[in-house]
Amino acid sequence: MLKPFVINPPVFFGSLVIVGLFLCIGIFFPSQAEAIFRDLQAHILASFGWLYLLAVGVILASMLLLCFSRYGDLKLGPDDSTPDFSFLSWIAMLFAAGMGIGLMFYGVGEPMTHYLTPPTAEPRSVAAVREAMSVTFLHWGIHAWGVYAVVGLSLAYFGYRYNLPLTIRSGLYPLLKERINGPVGHAVDIFAIVGTIFGLATSMGAGVTQINSGLNFVLGVPIAPSVQLLIIAFVTGLATISVLTGLDKGVRILSELNLLVAILLMLFVLAVGPTTELLRDFVQNLGLYLDSLVLRTFNIYAYNPTPWIDAWTLFYWAWWISWSPFVGMFIARISRGRTVREFITAVLFIPAGFTFVWMTVFGNTAISIDNGLAAGALGTAIVNDLSVGLFEFFTYLPFPAVTSTLAILLVAIFFVTSADSGSLVIDAIAAGGETETTTLQRVFWCAFSGIVAAVLLLAGGLAALQSVTIASALPFVLVILALLWSLLAGMRADMAQQRANGASAGATPAYPAAGIPWQRRLGLMLRAPGEADVRFFIARQVRPALEQVAKELTSRGRPAVVQEADNGAIALRSDSEGVRGFVYGVAVASHPLAVLSPMAAGKPEVRFEARTYFSSGNRGYDVMGMAREQLISDVLVQFERYLNLVQSPDVQLVHGAPEHAAT
16 A cells, blocks of 8 residues: 655645746747746846845855854754764765756866956956956855855754754744744745755756767767757656665765765866866965955946856856755755854865865866867867867867766766755655655655756756746745844854853753662663663653643643654653743663673673753753652753743743654
8 A cells, every 4th residue: 555645735736836837838838938037037137136146145154153153062953962974974965965067067168168258357368267267166165055054054953953844944933933834834845845946957957968968979979859858867767766765875875976986087187187287276266266255255246237247146146045955955964963163164165175176177277278289179169068068178188088978977976966865855845844755755856856857958958947046046045044044043042041051051950860769770780771671761750750740830821741752752842932942851862881892892782861852952861760750850940940041031042842852
């Protein structure tokens, strides 16, 4: 018997309706579609281009301030949480999910295009080289990752520290309160899905056109819409297989392979190209980027309007904004246990640093070849068709057939990782934050993304995809600014609570081990509790104690409920108007015991605990072995601390309490 779809109906069907409207234009008005999308893009950029530019600048500045402020010490999860992935695997997934296809498509094409037609400099001049690399670094640097970071940080912070569902709406909880579960919350998630689908479709369209160009170069396959549709179908099928394997197996393995192949290709170009000059160019490019960072961040050419800013910078900002729900959700899912500072530092600087090296190696080498060996032929080929730029570039290096084949493989891998990661994220948002959904609906979103890319590619090529991306990013830029404001409010409240509680308050039980009868203490010392022991203790001692307190609180005019999570954790919850509710929860936790013998190093013994957790994310403690009356007293102590805190005029807590236990 098939499992039913796990969906949030307003979000699921609302997203399909909006995306369907754009698809209908391409299907029923194919001859007019390109003009319609072009006019839509022109109108949006003329009216709201300044908003894209200003918003990205504010977002980047805010991320840097958070990184170097005291908020950087906060954990994405409970205070004692640890990362789920190793650092290298984490970085590989960050890189592959972010902008892989774009690096392949624009690595040679963009620097060369700006060199040939720079915004302000004389074409093919030394000044044009400086400007080309400066704006390329701008478009692929920390601005893009700042947009990803604010969405990912908001989702991870409220998802893992407040235990809210991993949906975009959860990041607005401090502002919207319970309204995140109503029409406003539905609209936020719909905007996220629509933007993600079109941003993903743009990347897929770029990947498909480049694969087609590569196959034409290597095998003579014609460049035609029919071929591109077959490529979309084939690679989407591979992405579907990856989706079915799950995050840990599919995306992680492909991401690591992806990064390895990309590094090998880059090192090859560095080795056979003008190596010394490239190393020198990288230092120069970095200096030019940093020198012009602030000016270019806010330069919209208001006093000297130019279509260049619309075609490049504003398109990129819209592309990153539309991609941010996808990349933000993805990096949030893999970043539990990181600190805010670690998260921002890694997300902003590590992928961007690699991208700077990549753009220097490919971009400066291409400019050098065009000025020398190619005598302008490479630039002419890129102007005629941007998608063939990489393969034309390889003809001037050794082993062009091998490197072109490797490039096609790399683009295909980027295609697959983007498609499967994006499908998992869209599915999670459409399912109301549920990550364990049916196989059928994950396949549906993967196939649907391919269909969107195919229809829009036929309706107007990459120009149509770019136009729809810019349109879909407009409402979501407002959502991102709201997420930023909400994130600051949540962090400010948590820091205020930590100051009010002191270094250890909130993590100290009312009845420590000394309060347990000595016979029970001795038994816990001699025999480490197993998982079954802890679950039995929670069921027989913790639940009755919490139910007794909840009943008494409710009778005294303070409504309280006892809730149980799927993982067996149980919590007493009492909401408050305008401030964060009170939560006292107990969950099964584990940690390895010290290994006293080298013989036991391979199989360390695990100790299970009945660990408390609270709405603030403060560090919990083990209550295993407490009697029912001791547990009640401990709850009352924590409740008293909570009341003293929320009644303090110096502390304003964000309203919100976890619904599920963090383990």
